[in-house]
Amino acid sequence: LVSEDDVLNLHRILHGKIQIQNRIPLDEINNEEEKESVLGETLSLIYTPGVAHVAEKIQKNKGLVYDYTSKWNTIAIICDGTRVLGLGNIGPEAALPVMEGKSVIFRTMGGVNAIPLCIDSQDQDEIIKFVKILQPAFGAINIEDIESPKVLYIVDKLQKELSIPIFHDDQHGTSIVTLAALFNALKLINKNEIDDLRIVIAGAGSAGYGIFKILQKANCSNIIVVDKKGAIYRGRREGGIDNPYKKEIAANTNPEMKAGNLGDVIRESDVFIGVSGKAGLLTKQMVQSMKKESIVFALSNPDPEILPSDAAKAGAKITATGRSDYPNQINNALVFPYILRALLDTRSKKVDYTMLVSIANAIASLVDQSQLKEDYILPKLNDLRLTSRITKTLQSN
Amino acid sequence: LVSEDDVLNLHRILHGKIQIQNRIPLDEINNEEEKESVLGETLSLIYTPGVAHVAEKIQKNKGLVYDYTSKWNTIAIICDGTRVLGLGNIGPEAALPVMEGKSVIFRTMGGVNAIPLCIDSQDQDEIIKFVKILQPAFGAINIEDIESPKVLYIVDKLQKELSIPIFHDDQHGTSIVTLAALFNALKLINKNEIDDLRIVIAGAGSAGYGIFKILQKANCSNIIVVDKKGAIYRGRREGGIDNPYKKEIAANTNPEMKAGNLGDVIRESDVFIGVSGKAGLLTKQMVQSMKKESIVFALSNPDPEILPSDAAKAGAKITATGRSDYPNQINNALVFPYILRALLDTRSKKVDYTMLVSIANAIASLVDQSQLKEDYILPKLNDLRLTSRITKTLQSN
Numbered sequence: 001l002v003s004e005d006d007v008l009n010l011h012r013i014l015h016g017k018i019q020i021q022n023r024i025p026l027d028e029i030n031n032e033e034e035k036e037s038v039l040g041e042t043l044s045l046i047y048t049p050g051v052a053h054v055a056e057k058i059q060k061n062k063g064l065v066y067d068y069t070s071k072w073n074t075i076a077i078i079c080d081g082t083r084v085l086g087l088g089n090i091g092p093e094a095a096l097p098v099m100e101g102k103s104v105i106f107r108t109m110g111g112v113n114a115i116p117l118c119i120d121s122q123d124q125d126e127i128i129k130f131v132k133i134l135q136p137a138f139g140a141i142n143i144e145d146i147e148s149p150k151v152l153y154i155v156d157k158l159q160k161e162l163s164i165p166i167f168h169d170d171q172h173g174t175s176i177v178t179l180a181a182l183f184n185a186l187k188l189i190n191k192n193e194i195d196d197l198r199i200v201i202a203g204a205g206s207a208g209y210g211i212f213k214i215l216q217k218a219n220c221s222n223i224i225v226v227d228k229k230g231a232i233y234r235g236r237r238e239g240g241i242d243n244p245y246k247k248e249i250a251a252n253t254n255p256e257m258k259a260g261n262l263g264d265v266i267r268e269s270d271v272f273i274g275v276s277g278k279a280g281l282l283t284k285q286m287v288q289s290m291k292k293e294s295i296v297f298a299l300s301n302p303d304p305e306i307l308p309s310d311a312a313k314a315g316a317k318i319t320a321t322g323r324s325d326y327p328n329q330i331n332n333a334l335v336f337p338y339i340l341r342a343l344l345d346t347r348s349k350k351v352d353y354t355m356l357v358s359i360a361n362a363i364a365s366l367v368d369q370s371q372l373k374e375d376y377i378l379p380k381l382n383d384l385r386l387t388s389r390i391t392k393t394l395q396s397n
Numbered sequence: 398l399v400s401e402d403d404v405l406n407l408h409r410i411l412h413g414k415i416q417i418q419n420r421i422p423l424d425e426i427n428n429e430e431e432k433e434s435v436l437g438e439t440l441s442l443i444y445t446p447g448v449a450h451v452a453e454k455i456q457k458n459k460g461l462v463y464d465y466t467s468k469w470n471t472i473a474i475i476c477d478g479t480r481v482l483g484l485g486n487i488g489p490e491a492a493l494p495v496m497e498g499k500s501v502i503f504r505t506m507g508g509v510n511a512i513p514l515c516i517d518s519q520d521q522d523e524i525i526k527f528v529k530i531l532q533p534a535f536g537a538i539n540i541e542d543i544e545s546p547k548v549l550y551i552v553d554k555l556q557k558e559l560s561i562p563i564f565h566d567d568q569h570g571t572s573i574v575t576l577a578a579l580f581n582a583l584k585l586i587n588k589n590e591i592d593d594l595r596i597v598i599a600g601a602g603s604a605g606y607g608i609f610k611i612l613q614k615a616n617c618s619n620i621i622v623v624d625k626k627g628a629i630y631r632g633r634r635e636g637g638i639d640n641p642y643k644k645e646i647a648a649n650t651n652p653e654m655k656a657g658n659l660g661d662v663i664r665e666s667d668v669f670i671g672v673s674g675k676a677g678l679l680t681k682q683m684v685q686s687m688k689k690e691s692i693v694f695a696l697s698n699p700d701p702e703i704l705p706s707d708a709a710k711a712g713a714k715i716t717a718t719g720r721s722d723y724p725n726q727i728n729n730a731l732v733f734p735y736i737l738r739a740l741l742d743t744r745s746k747k748v749d750y751t752m753l754v755s756i757a758n759a760i761a762s763l764v765d766q767s768q769l770k771e772d773y774i775l776p777k778l779n780d781l782r783l784t785s786r787i788t789k790t791l792q793s794n
Contacts, residue, residue: 007447008454008465014420016467017443020510021418022501023411039505039779040721043730046414047498049699050404052482057405059484059491068405069493070413081533085449087456092533094456096466099534101444104419108436113417115512121530130530133518136478136489137496302446324437333440382436 017100018107018116023070065136066347074113075140075340077102078131080122082147086277086301092118095145102144102336110337110387112344114142124150128157131166139344141166142336148205149243165343165351171210172356173332173339177378178273178297179214179360181330184367184377185318189293191270194220198269198291201225202262202282202305204232207275209245214360216252217353223253224265226276231265233257262286271295272305279303287314297321299330318374327375334363334381335390342391355397362389414497415504415513420467462533463744471510472537472737474499475528477519479544483674483698489515492542499541499733507734507784509741511539521547525554528563536741538563539733545602546640562740562748568607569753570729570736574775575670575694576611576757578727581764581774582715586690588667591617595666595688598622599659599679599702601629604672606642611757613649614750620650621662623673628662630654659683668692669702676700684711694718696727715771724772731760731778732787739788752794759786 011017026042044050058064066072077099081092099116106114117134121127131141131154143155143166155168167173186194199220201208204227215223225232229239232246233254241247258265262281266272267289274282274297282305287296296316298304301323308319308326320328339359343351366379366389379386408414423439441447455461463469474496478489496513503511514531518524528538528551540552540563552565564570583591596617598605601624612620622629626636629643630651638644655662659678663669664686671679671694679702684693693713695701698720705716705723717725736756740748763776763786776783 002441002447004450007442007450010442011451011465014443015464016470017420018417018467019420019470020415020500020504020512022504023414023416024501026501026505043498043502044399044721045404045407046411046501047495048482050399051495051498052484053401053404054408054494055481055484055487055491058494059487062488062490065490065493067412068408069497070415071490071493073413073416084452085445087449087452090452090456091459093459093462093468094452096462096468096534097451097455098444098448100466101440101448103417104421104423104443105440107417107419108423115417116534117531118533119530120533126526126530129523130527133516133523133527134514136515136517137493137513324441 011097017097018103066139069137070113071137071139073111073344074115074138075106075142075344076131076134076138077114077116077142077144078127078146079116079118079144080127080146081118082122082145082150084145089147092120099144105333106337106340108337109333109382110341112337112340114340124154127154128161131158132161135162135164138164140164140340142340143168145170148209149245151206152209152245159350163349165348167336167340167343167351168206168210169332169336170206172351173335174207174275174299174330175210175214176335176339176356176360176363177330177332178211178299179218179357180363181297181320181328181377182271182295183360183364184372185295187369187372188374188377189295189317194218196222197271198222199224199271199273200262200266200269201273201275203227203275203277204246204249205275207299209249211273211275212249212253213353214356217357218360222255224258224269225249225253226262226265230261231258233259263289266290269294272297274298274300274305276300276305278305280305282306282311284310284314287311287316290315293317297330318377320377328377330378331381334378334386335359338386338390341387342394345391346394348394355394358393358397359390362393365389408494414494415500463536466534467510468534468536470508470741471512471535472503472539472741473528473531473535474511474513474539474541475524475543476513476515476541477524477543478515479519479542479547481542486544489517496541502730503734503737505734506730506779507738509734509737511737521551524551525558528555529558532559532561535561537561537737539737540565542567545606546642548603549606549642556747560746562745564733564737564740564748565603565607566729566733567603569748570732571604571672571696571727572607572611573732573736573753573757573760574727574729575608575696576615576754577760578694578717578725578774579668579692580757580761581769582692584766584769585771585774586692586714591615593619594668595619596621596668596670597659597663597666598670598672600624600672600674601643601646602672604696606646608670608672609646609650610750611753614754615757619652621655621666622646622650623659623662627658628655630656663687666691669694671695671697671702673697673702675702677702679703679708681707681711684708684713687712690714694727715774717774725774727775728778731775731783732756735783735787738784739791742788743791745791752791755790755794756787759790762786
């Protein structure tokens with residue numbers, strides 16, 4: 001696909017993928033004489049002494065910082081480097097080119113200024129403190145590629161304590177796109193009732209937790225989440241329930257309290273959603289044991305839990321992956337630039353799962369009934385309606 | 398000069414003075430079809446999956462973050478809002494338009510990406526911790542408009558603990574420009590020996606401390622610093638010596654241990670440097686009591702310690718202020734964009750006063766002997782030689 005040499009050379013030549021640009025045409029004056037006089041006049045308006053008037057206005061009415069500065073359109077991407085792509089704990093410096101790439105997408109697709117802050121602390125309380133102190137210059141926070149369950153604690157705590165919204169792409173973004181895909185997949189197998197589907201989620205990290213939360217909010221009552229130790233259920237002994245988020249999962253899923261591994265609980269289920277990070281976790285036999293016309297979303301990257309072709313052969317009616325080289329890519333880029341755009345434009349204070357279900361619905365509705373096919377259940381990445389639909393959803397929420 | 402209405406309207410229309418810009422021409426493609434294909438290809442190079450190659454390279458060799466990301470050209474402007482312009486403790490939100498203005502100057506004059514981080518903590522240890530955690534994505538730190546002596550402690554501590562350079566404009570920037578101006582002023586009164594000048598500094602905050610430090614490094618042996626309680630000297634009782642920076646001043650200045658107020662110690666001195674924040678502090682009588690052909694730098698803004706015309710009438714040979722509407726403006730903008738440019742380009746690890754003296758010399762030398770006049774002792778703000786001269790100075794340091 002992409003060669004390492006091409007990638008490294010491009011990055012060496014670009015020498016950084018983003019930069020600061022003035023919103024006044026200061027750098028376009030070529031004549032030096034003119035530059036001097038324009039510069040002097042401009043600086044007296046945008047810097048001292050003129051800017052003191054702006055500072056005083058904001059001091060009297062803090063809310064005006066949204067009118068007179070870039071706060072309204074600027075977010076921070078916070079990453080501690082502990083869980084970057086499929087590479088694991090590679091540290092903040094190594095995470096920086098990834099976050100710069102994300103910033104390019106924010107700018108290109110959402111028109112958002114996203115400042116990558118790859119930070120040199122992996123301690124949850126230090127990260128929380130850091131983000132709280134960071135607030136004044138930013139309109140929203142995007143949390144990215146921090147290991148779970150630490151990141152769930154951080155996001156929970158910051159949701160309560162920040163005065164600006166916090167979006168956790170691995171949790172919120174993935175859950176929205178997955179639910180949107182599921183909504184459309186169900187239309188194709190004529191199951192309009194999501195409530196009584198039996199859904200198995202493999203993986204209980206940020207993505208697994210987010211998908212459980214959004215499905216619960218969408219009224220799914222028969223979810224089973226499987227982690228490394230097997231199905232999670234209330235009071236599980238083997239492996240225990242080692243964090244509050246798994247406790248929440250245990251208390252709200254698996255109504256029949258089924259124990260066992262994935263092979264045991266997948267039988268007779270309608271939907272498989274894999275966010276386990278384990279290539280090949282789902283075997284053909286397991287898919288065969290599912291209900292007829294099953295839905296298999298094998299989302300782990302770069303190697304899915306099962307190849308779509310294998311899943312189809314074993315009886316799956318609709319498949320999706322996280323990859324662009326198979327049909328039905330479940331890609332967060334379908335959401336994150338637009339939801340941040342919308343959160344900023346609506347001055348939302350908080351992200352909640354009711355909001356996320358509505359957005360999933362809005363995204364699903366962008367695929368017209370006439371276009372909907374087994375290999376086309378999600379709109380394209382550059383669908384220009386995404387921004388306005390997601391913003392409208394937030395406005396009416 | 399500038400009307401409040403003009404300033405507020407301009408800021409409302411600009412709606413932020415800076416923004417993020419991609420360094421790849423992604424946003425210039427107008428054809429949607431083309432955009433989709435270019436976007437897909439580009440994203441696979443600058444984001445997943447390609448960017449993983451870059452992340453892995455940096456993980457193996459952290460230094461490569463300077464080659465593959467924007468770190469090499471990105472600084473943070475850190476401000477807690479406690480001492481903004483002449484407005485005092487106005488808070489981080491009200492400080493933001495000022496720091497955005499500063500960022501515009503960094504971009505326009507120095508080509509530096511400066512991210513304004515106006516932070517919601519006024520606690521020195523929290524600020525230190527914040528900046529330490531912030532390091533990975535930044536090539537240097539610029540500390541701005543934080544109250545003294547807290548800021549001196551923060552800068553001291555960070556100088557020791559950061560792996561990237563930290564520049565404190567109020568301290569370092571002011572001291573450089575002041576010394577450069579003094580070097581050239583001395584040429585005009587034919588005093589080439591700076592060592593035995595008697596220099597009185599009014600003000601012992603960031604600027605006063607910085608000027609004391611640079612003069613000391615430039616071999617001045619007869620400095621007296623005056624604070625609100627009068628002349629500082631070793632063992633002063635009245636008012637005490639209430640912080641370690643004043644202790645350092647007391648131990649290294651005022652060899653004759655002169656006590657008293659400004660009027661007492663200004664007599665028979667050669668140079669007055671005012672960074673007191675007190676309009677009218679220096680009277681004509683005081684200037685008259687100085688040596689003949691005295692030098693009076695009344696740098697407090699917006700209202701200087703004495704008007705240049707009054708100082709001249711009272712016998713001062715050379716005057717300077719912080720204002721653009723009098724001759725000889727001592728303006729940090731002559732230094733800060735270029736020194737950050739130079740610190741980044743030379744990958745300097747630290748700012749020290751030996752370096753700052755050399756830079757003051759370099760700046761002074763930009764005014765040719767033939768141009769040098771009583772009302773022209775500093776180069777112009779847009780002198781295009783500033784960058785290369787300051788960079789060269791750092792390279793040979």
